[in-house]
Amino acid sequence: MAHFKEVTQQSGLHPKPAGLVLQYGTAGFRTNANQLDHIMFRMGLLATLRSKKTKATIGVMVTASHNPEEDNGVKLIDPMGEMLTSSWEGYGTQLANTEQEELLTTLKDIVEKEAIDMSHEANVFVGKDTRSSSASLSQAVLDGIKALGGHSKDYGLVTTPQLHYMVCCQNTQGKYGEATLEGYYSKLSQAFSQLAKNASNRTDDQKHLRVDGANGIGAIKVRELESHLKKDLQLSIFNDGSRGKLNHQCGADFVKVQQKLPIGIKINPGDRCCSFDGDADRIVYYYTDSKGHFHLLDGDKIATLISSFLKELLNEAGLDLKIAVVQTAYANGSSTYYLENTMKVIVRCTKTGVKHLHHAAQEFDIGVYFEANGHGTVLFSRGAEGKIQQLAADTNINDERKKAAFLLQNTINIINQTVGDAISDMLLIEAILAIKGMTVQQWDTIYSDLPNRQLKVKVSDRRVIETTDAERRAVTPAGLQDAIDDLVKKYKQARSFVRPSGTEDVVRVYAEADTQENADALAHEVSLAVYGLAGGVGDEPKPLH
Numbered sequence: 001m002a003h004f005k006e007v008t009q010q011s012g013l014h015p016k017p018a019g020l021v022l023q024y025g026t027a028g029f030r031t032n033a034n035q036l037d038h039i040m041f042r043m044g045l046l047a048t049l050r051s052k053k054t055k056a057t058i059g060v061m062v063t064a065s066h067n068p069e070e071d072n073g074v075k076l077i078d079p080m081g082e083m084l085t086s087s088w089e090g091y092g093t094q095l096a097n098t099e100q101e102e103l104l105t106t107l108k109d110i111v112e113k114e115a116i117d118m119s120h121e122a123n124v125f126v127g128k129d130t131r132s133s134s135a136s137l138s139q140a141v142l143d144g145i146k147a148l149g150g151h152s153k154d155y156g157l158v159t160t161p162q163l164h165y166m167v168c169c170q171n172t173q174g175k176y177g178e179a180t181l182e183g184y185y186s187k188l189s190q191a192f193s194q195l196a197k198n199a200s201n202r203t204d205d206q207k208h209l210r211v212d213g214a215n216g217i218g219a220i221k222v223r224e225l226e227s228h229l230k231k232d233l234q235l236s237i238f239n240d241g242s243r244g245k246l247n248h249q250c251g252a253d254f255v256k257v258q259q260k261l262p263i264g265i266k267i268n269p270g271d272r273c274c275s276f277d278g279d280a281d282r283i284v285y286y287y288t289d290s291k292g293h294f295h296l297l298d299g300d301k302i303a304t305l306i307s308s309f310l311k312e313l314l315n316e317a318g319l320d321l322k323i324a325v326v327q328t329a330y331a332n333g334s335s336t337y338y339l340e341n342t343m344k345v346i347v348r349c350t351k352t353g354v355k356h357l358h359h360a361a362q363e364f365d366i367g368v369y370f371e372a373n374g375h376g377t378v379l380f381s382r383g384a385e386g387k388i389q390q391l392a393a394d395t396n397i398n399d400e401r402k403k404a405a406f407l408l409q410n411t412i413n414i415i416n417q418t419v420g421d422a423i424s425d426m427l428l429i430e431a432i433l434a435i436k437g438m439t440v441q442q443w444d445t446i447y448s449d450l451p452n453r454q455l456k457v458k459v460s461d462r463r464v465i466e467t468t469d470a471e472r473r474a475v476t477p478a479g480l481q482d483a484i485d486d487l488v489k490k491y492k493q494a495r496s497f498v499r500p501s502g503t504e505d506v507v508r509v510y511a512e513a514d515t516q517e518n519a520d521a522l523a524h525e526v527s528l529a530v531y532g533l534a535g536g537v538g539d540e541p542k543p544l545h
């Protein structure tokens with residue numbers, strides 16, 4: 001086949017360093033940018049095969065999200081805008097690790113196993129973040145697509161969720177929206193302005209939001225959005241990339257993990273602020289109080305705000321739809337308690353990683369999913385969307401139901417259902433706060449987070465830890481879970497779990513308890529148990545105080 005010949009020739013320009021082994025991780029490949037050229041070329045090949053197989057457009061996003069500037073990575077996007085199906089992740093790993101001379105054989109194996117019709121045309125959308133390495137790496141992706149005879153469209157600089165959106169628009173023949181940036185901004189901003197019409201009189205202060213763009217792509221894109229928003233929302237953008245370094249002491253991951261303000265942001269007590277991560281698929285909110293204390297509103301607080309808003313609207317609309325919130329083990333215990341016992345919504349817990357939450361959320365009429373780190377969105381089933389549209393078109397209903405249906409309709413339009421999207425989440429949160437006339441402090445008091453601590457432990461092989469029950473219990477090594485159970489019993493309102501990271505060579509430890517001191521002490525003691533029972537390397541974990 002002519003294409004295979006082309007692959008052999010072109011792959012020579014993107015050679016694999018012999019012996020280098022990389023895994024398709026939780027969200028694709030991610031490592032130092034100078035190890036990725038061959039990976040990018042090969043993911044161009046894989047995306048082309050995936051497109052031929054699914055007879056649909058596939059996406060390839062070049063980004064390393066919240067990692068440092070020196071890193072890069074790649075995420076593949078399936079036809080409906082969701083992440084690459086897990087059954088193909090293995091092919092990604094195989095293609096990445098096959099030595100140069102075996103590449104063609106590996107490629108042909110995949111073609112055979114998946115019975116791919118190579119004569120079918122292939123279409124791949126490509127996007128990239130602002131890293132200095134992204135330009136040449138996305139060119140390597142384009143080279144891979146071309147080598148296998150696929151067609152590509154290069155969107156250039158876009159956020160990860162924007163590329164997910166484009167793929168979904170393309171494969172739904174425009175039903176989800178128009179596959180352009182202009183289409184994205186106009187769909188979201190129109191929905192926002194419809195929702196904002198229902199807000200009580202807001203002062204300029206209330207319309208004002210400070211955005212930390214992590215010196216990344218989100219900053220550029222939120223500025224593009226700004227011109228579509230008119231005066232409904234006023235944004236001050238910090239860490240916009242003009243000076244600082246990507247993700248360095250700023251961005252959603254920094255703010256969440258360090259529980260403090262990002263560098264370069266100027267705020268007064270009570271000012272509402274949010275941070276995006278490096279590819280704008282995560283968002284967290286925060287403010288400082290009159291004493292200068294920092295308060296974080298993370299993915300759990302966001303899920304609570306959104307789900308209570310939706311639940312109220314469903315009640316007012318008289319619609320009987322099943323709503324659920326999907327979280328991971330990292331969700332603060334107070335949020336789970338509040339959702340289950342006060343709000344009385346169904347709560348599901350899944351393994352870490354967006355694809356797991358996304359799948360679980362698909363099982364409900366309305367599935368709100370958020371990781372505590374700020375990645376999340378809302379999914380509406382086709383049936384639920386149909387009922388909402390039908391109600392909105394019904395002329396025989398009272399004003400209250402009509403208004404609720406209208407708000408639900410615009411909520412659907414403001415949400416990027418393909419994946420968590422900092423820009424879309426930000427607009428939805430701003431709309432809800434405006435409609436409810438709620439300040440960020442009032443939102444924060446819905447429930448109080450239990451003090452918590454996250455630690456890392458280095459072990460010789462983190463795979464010795466296997467977990468069950470959505471990562472909440474360790475099955476191996478023997479004795480570890482019993483040790484954790486005994487330690488947890490020593491503290492009030494305590495909970496702890498450990499899991500091997502999917503993105504770093506460490507074991508992660510999470511603990512929460514009634515006080516920060518107790519959460520810290522429990523996290524430390526559990527770290528010692530991991531170190532002792534799971535092959536710790538280096539110095540023994542030290543107490544935090």
Ligand code: 16G
Nearest residue numbers: 026027352353354355501502503504
């Ligand atoms: C990836 C995941 C994120 C998860 C994180 C966990 C996606 C798009 N991203 O960044 O959802 O929270 O990994 O990292 O799925 P860890 O396994 O190192 O704790």
Ligand code: MG
Nearest residue numbers: 065277279281
């Ligand atoms: Mg990200």
